[in-house]
Amino acid sequence: xxxxxxxxxxxxxxxxxxxxxxxFGYPGGAVLPIYDTxxxxxxxxxxxxxxxxxxxxxxxxxxxxxxxxxxxLVTSGPGATxxxxxxxxxxxxxxxxxCITGQVPQHLIGSDAFQECDTTGxxxxxxxxxxxxxxxxxxxxxxxxxxxxxxxxxPGPVLIDIPKDVQFASGTYEEKNKIIIPSHRLFExxxxxxxxxxxxxxxxxxKAKKPIFYIGGGCINSGPKASKLVRQFINxxxxxxxxxxxxxxxxxxxxxxxxxxxxxxxxxEANMAMHECDVMINIGARFDDRVTGRLDAFxxxxxxxxxxxxxxxxxxxxxxDVPIIGDVKQVVEKMIEVWKEKKFKIDDHALKLWxxxxxxxxxxxxxxxxxxxxxxxxxxxxxxxxELTKNTKTFITTEVGQHQMWAAQFYKFEEPNRWLTSGGLGxxxxxFPAAIGAQVGHPDALVVDIAGDASILMNIQxxxxxxxxxxxxxxxxxxNEYMGMVRQWxxxxxxxRYSESYTDSLPDFVKLAESYKAVGLRAKTTDELDDxxxxxxxxxxTVIADIWVTKEExxxxxxxxxxxxxxxxxxxxxxxxxxxxxxxxxxx
Amino acid sequence: xxxxxxxxxxxxxxxxxxxxxxxxxxEPGVLARVIGMFSGRGxxxxxxxxxxxxxxxxxxxxxxxxxxxxxxxxQIEKQLLRIVPVHSVTNLDQxxxxxxxxxxxxxxxxxxxxxxxxxxxxxxxxxxxxENENNTTVFExxxxxxxxxxxxxxxxxxxxxxxxRSGPVAISSIQKNEEE
Numbered sequence: 215x216x217x218x219x220x221x222x223x224x225x226x227x228x229x230x231x232x233x234x235x236x237x238f239g240y241p242g243g244a245v246l247p248i249y250d251t252x253x254x255x256x257x258x259x260x261x262x263x264x265x266x267x268x269x270x271x272x273x274x275x276x277x278x279x280x281x282x283x284x285x286x287l288v289t290s291g292p293g294a295t296x297x298x299x300x301x302x303x304x305x306x307x308x309x310x311x312x313c314i315t316g317q318v319p320q321h322l323i324g325s326d327a328f329q330e331c332d333t334t335g336x337x338x339x340x341x342x343x344x345x346x347x348x349x350x351x352x353x354x355x356x357x358x359x360x361x362x363x364x365x366x367x368x369p370g371p372v373l374i375d376i377p378k379d380v381q382f383a384s385g386t387y388e389e390k391n392k393i394i395i396p397s398h399r400l401f402e403x404x405x406x407x408x409x410x411x412x413x414x415x416x417x418x419x420x421k422a423k424k425p426i427f428y429i430g431g432g433c434i435n436s437g438p439k440a441s442k443l444v445r446q447f448i449n450x451x452x453x454x455x456x457x458x459x460x461x462x463x464x465x466x467x468x469x470x471x472x473x474x475x476x477x478x479x480x481x482x483e484a485n486m487a488m489h490e491c492d493v494m495i496n497i498g499a500r501f502d503d504r505v506t507g508r509l510d511a512f513x514x515x516x517x518x519x520x521x522x523x524x525x526x527x528x529x530x531x532x533x534x535d536v537p538i539i540g541d542v543k544q545v546v547e548k549m550i551e552v553w554k555e556k557k558f559k560i561d562d563h564a565l566k567l568w569x570x571x572x573x574x575x576x577x578x579x580x581x582x583x584x585x586x587x588x589x590x591x592x593x594x595x596x597x598x599x600x601e602l603t604k605n606t607k608t609f610i611t612t613e614v615g616q617h618q619m620w621a622a623q624f625y626k627f628e629e630p631n632r633w634l635t636s637g638g639l640g641x642x643x644x645x646f647p648a649a650i651g652a653q654v655g656h657p658d659a660l661v662v663d664i665a666g667d668a669s670i671l672m673n674i675q676x677x678x679x680x681x682x683x684x685x686x687x688x689x690x691x692x693x694n695e696y697m698g699m700v701r702q703w704x705x706x707x708x709x710x711r712y713s714e715s716y717t718d719s720l721p722d723f724v725k726l727a728e729s730y731k732a733v734g735l736r737a738k739t740t741d742e743l744d745d746x747x748x749x750x751x752x753x754x755x756t757v758i759a760d761i762w763v764t765k766e767e768x769x770x771x772x773x774x775x776x777x778x779x780x781x782x783x784x785x786x787x788x789x790x791x792x793x794x795x796x797x798x799x800x801x802x
Numbered sequence: 803x804x805x806x807x808x809x810x811x812x813x814x815x816x817x818x819x820x821x822x823x824x825x826x827x828x829e830p831g832v833l834a835r836v837i838g839m840f841s842g843r844g845x846x847x848x849x850x851x852x853x854x855x856x857x858x859x860x861x862x863x864x865x866x867x868x869x870x871x872x873x874x875x876x877q878i879e880k881q882l883l884r885i886v887p888v889h890s891v892t893n894l895d896q897x898x899x900x901x902x903x904x905x906x907x908x909x910x911x912x913x914x915x916x917x918x919x920x921x922x923x924x925x926x927x928x929x930x931x932x933e934n935e936n937n938t939t940v941f942e943x944x945x946x947x948x949x950x951x952x953x954x955x956x957x958x959x960x961x962x963x964x965x966x967r968s969g970p971v972a973i974s975s976i977q978k979n980e981e982e
Contacts, residue, residue: 338835339842343886346830363886398889399827526880529873 218384221350221376222247225314228357230257231390234285236276236654237261238269242289243329244316247381249287261654261683264675266293268647270300271673274309275651278634279609281437283364284651286313291329294375295336299641301371302340306638307460308435310369312360313341319379320348333375342370348377350385358393367401368524369435401523403540412545415495415519415536416552422493423564424571425453428476428505431460431637432498432523434630436542441630443546444497445469450553451560454572456484458499459622460637467626473572477505478773479619482580482782483572485771488513489779490571496520498542501532502638503802511778521545580771580784581623588739592617592692592763595743596624596664599690602747608660609634609652613645613669616698619769621664643672646689650676653685660688660751667693668717677730680756688750689758694765695720702768706786707799723760732756775801815871819848821894821902821972822879824864827887828854835885836864845878846870849904849969861889865971894972902972906950907932908957909964910939916961923960927953946970 219227225248229237236259241249252260263269266288273284284304288297294315304311318327334346343363345356353376360372419425427448433440441464448455448471455465456476465472476484485507488494494516499505501520506512509531518534520527521542528537538545552558583593596617610625611634612618618635627633634652636644649663663670670691680687692698700715724734733753737746743761750759772783776798826832833852840847848867855863868878875893882891894900908929910920920939924931929943943953947970957963 334831335834338831339838344831396827399886524884526877526884528880530877 218386220247220251221353221381221383221385222251224350224353224385224387225357225376225381226251226255226258227387228354229285232283232357232361234258234283237285237287238263238272238276238651239287240264240266240269240289240293242291242293242316244290244318244378245287245293245314245381246316247378248314248316248376260287261650262679263647263650264678265673266296267299267643268650268673268676268679270297270304270311270313271641271644271647272651272654272676272679273311273313274300274304274307274644275611275634275648276655277309277311277651278434278648279631279652280655281631282655283310283312283361286311288313289316289329290318290333291331293329294331294333298336298340299639301337301373303636303639303641303644304371305340305342307636308369308431309371310364311371312357312364313371313373315373315375316381317346317375317377320377321379323377333373337373340371341373344373344375346375346377347380350380350383353380353385354388355393358388358390359395359399362395362400368432403523403544408538408540408545409548411536411538412548413552415538416549416556416558418493418517418519418536419451419453419495420553420556420558420560422453423561424487424490424492424568425451425560425565426487426491426494427453427455428488428494428496428499429455429457429461429464430497430499431458432521433461433464433542434498436498436523438630440498440541440543440546441465443543443550447546447550447553450550452565453495453560454487454569456480456488458502458505458637459635461499462622462633463627463630466628468628475622477502478507479623479769479771480505480773481623482578482771482784483575485773485779485782486575487572491516494518496522496534497546498522500524500527501530503531506532507773507781508776508778511780513779578784580782583767583770588741590737590740590743590761590763592620592694592761592767593624594740595690595692595737595761595763596620598743599662599664599747600625602744603660603662603751606660606751607656607658608632608662609649609656611635611645611649611652611661611663613663613665613672614640614642615666615669615700616694616702616767616769617664617666617669617692619699620692625664642669646670646673646687647676647679649687649689650680650683650685653680653687654683661686662688662690665689665691666698667691667695667720667723668697671721674726677727677732677756677758681730681732685756686754687756689756690750691723691758691760692763693720693723693760694763694767696765698767699769701766705766705768706774707795723758727756727758730756732758734758734760736760736762738762774798815873817869817871818895819867819869820875821900821970822866822868822875822882823892823894823972824866824882825889826862826864826885827889828860828862829887832862832885832887833864835887836866836882839881839885840866840868840878843881845874849967851969851971863971865969867970892974894974897974897976899975900972901975902947902970903945904947904950904968904970905942905944906954906965906967908941908943908954910941910957911962912939913961919960920957923953923956929953
């Protein structure tokens with residue numbers, strides 16, 4: 215037939231029809247036909263990373279900063295196994311990704327061929343869905359379904375494994391609108407499905423005396439309109455609101471109702487308010503263990519409303535009173551409607567007393583730290599970074615550890631999609647490639663990876679990528695020569711035995727940057743800090759800013775493992791009681 | 803419930819046996835997805851049965867016997883529904899009424915001394931002898947697991963046996979309208 219094209223061409227055509235502008239990838243034997251087709255076209259840009267793990271985090275950063283689906287293209291065997299961490303990360307944090315892997319030709323599958331692995335077998339638990347495409351004529355429908363599944367309901371990664379012979383074979387292309395996906399394969403909430411629950415929830419909120427909104431990453435995944443609606447509804451109620459690590463930016467940090475982040479390293483007032491509230495409204499969060507602390511002491515006296523698009527999150531760890539399954543923007547829009555329609559109003563007097571109490575907790579000033587001396591405190595470094603970038607369109611990514619928590623505590627986010635961090639999986643090495651992806655999606659914005667000296671080394675090879683594509687990503691290293699969070703736990707729970715958490719023989723980060731033809735800067739004292747940050751922002755090139763911070767600073771406040779929201783530790787002088795410390799030690 | 807890293811509050815309900823019937827698209831890897839979910843999340847599978855039940859629509863029915871508190875089993879159901887090729891999950895214990903059966907094939911070591919007893923017992927349980935080319939004594943018994951258990955227990959007291967069981971399959975016995 216005349217209209218037949220090769221499998222590789224079908225791949226590119228599907229991506230183009232799906233509106234894909236950029237693919238992050240790394241070539242290899244089993245994807246050569248696709249790379250050959252890529253070479254012959256101009257509509258889709260390819261970003262060549264230096265290790266496949268970098269490709270998938272870059273795709274995550276791209277997806278989370280733009281709201282589009284991130285696309286990854288890697289080869290069979292090691293190419294596929296190197297993306298497993300990123301797939302798991304995207305699964306945990308609900309990031310829409312389509313990952314294309316090459317596979318050995320079908321007649322070699324199962325023969326332990328060169329660079330063969332059971333890719334669909336390995337990635338089954340860390341993808342929303344995956345495919346091994348054996349028939350070239352099914353390739354386009356698989357791609358269109360894959361994109362839909364990646365974005366539909368709770369977003370997540372989808373993997374398509376394509377044997378090399380299928381890439382060479384000829385077949386027909388089917389357009390997106392000709393593909394019918396059976397409804398059971400998707401999540402399709404009907405708008406009126408949860409009407410009664412929504413009314414029940416709104417009435418419960420209207421009767422609350424001590425309400426609190428607990429906002430998660432689901433609000434960001436639901437799109438920018440969801441954040442607007444959530445802010446609007448919270449304003450109508452006048453209730454305090456706290457956000458998870460993934461939800462930062464849904465309500466602006468400067469919003470009068472915002473108590474900031476909650477959880478293990480969250481704000482004292484936010485955790486206390488969660489503990490003492492009478493009605494908790496969870497929107498798009500999943501009662502993660504970093505948030506709840508000890509379950510049997512979690513918000514003991516509240517009625518709980520839980521809005522989630524993923525039914526399996528309902529009653530998974532915390533039993534709730536009013537579960538609502540649905541998309542945040544649809545549900546909250548309906549809630550606002552009901553609130554207006556029924557002319558609900560919250561008890562002003564009770565609310566004032568509640569705010570008075572919260573303001574008392576605020577006086578504890580939980581983020582307070584000792585900022586004496588010329589040595590740079592990591593908290594201060596983040597504060598200065600915020601002050602000097604707040605008027606610029608800035609995206610912040612992080613690696614994982616102390617610096618991540620300081621970034622979450624001290625950088626103020628006013629908008630959704632500006633904060634990209636690995637929450638669920640806690641992947642060190644996430645932040646730099648994610649920053650590359652965010653910069654690709656927003657060429658004119660300032661993108662800063664707040665990093666630690668240990669984390670940054672996990673994907674440092676991507677310096678080469680950043681420089682090649684002239685991506686002016688800034689790496690802001692809070693350098694304490696330790697795996698800081700590991701060291702902190704060892705100090706608090708393991709008698710100060712710093713087993714393997716000190717990094718000897720760190721590279722000279724300035725020279726490292728220069729060797730990649732990037733710019734390296736260093737600040738050793740508080741006097742140098744502002745200049746270094748300003749210079750970093752003004753440099754139109756990839757920059758590593760090596761910020762030497764005090765080495766043994768701990769991240770507080772902290773709910774230690776095994777403790778409850780109202781048992782926060784504000785400094786290291788305040789010891790956890792022995793019994794719960796012992797119990798907590800075995801936890802993560 | 804409470805699959806959290808933190809200590810769980812008091813258990814709410816008692817552990818019970820549940821039969822789940824899962825309708826899935828009959829596509830490669832679907833069984834691995836289902837059982838992988840069980841092992842990955844630490845749930846139990848007591849028995850498992852899979853077969854295609856509709857040729858035209860390419861749908862298979864997976865019957866899983868599991869045990870757990872109702873909170874755990876409800877979480878299992880919800881996790882199963884997240885799997886893309888899963889059409890539906892039915893907990894037959896919550897359906898009200900259902901019929902279940904399984905098949906066991908039993909190779910019975912027969913001698914002149916026990917022959918009579920064996921045949922009597924097989925008659926009693928309506929276990930059917932399966933003719934085969936070697937003329938060995940292989941019996942088939944079908945029915946509720948309880949009944950099969952009893953038969954096996956009794957035959958074991960008489961002689962040595964080898965057993966293979968299918969694990970139960972089950973179906974809701976509630977009256978349904980045809981158009982559904």
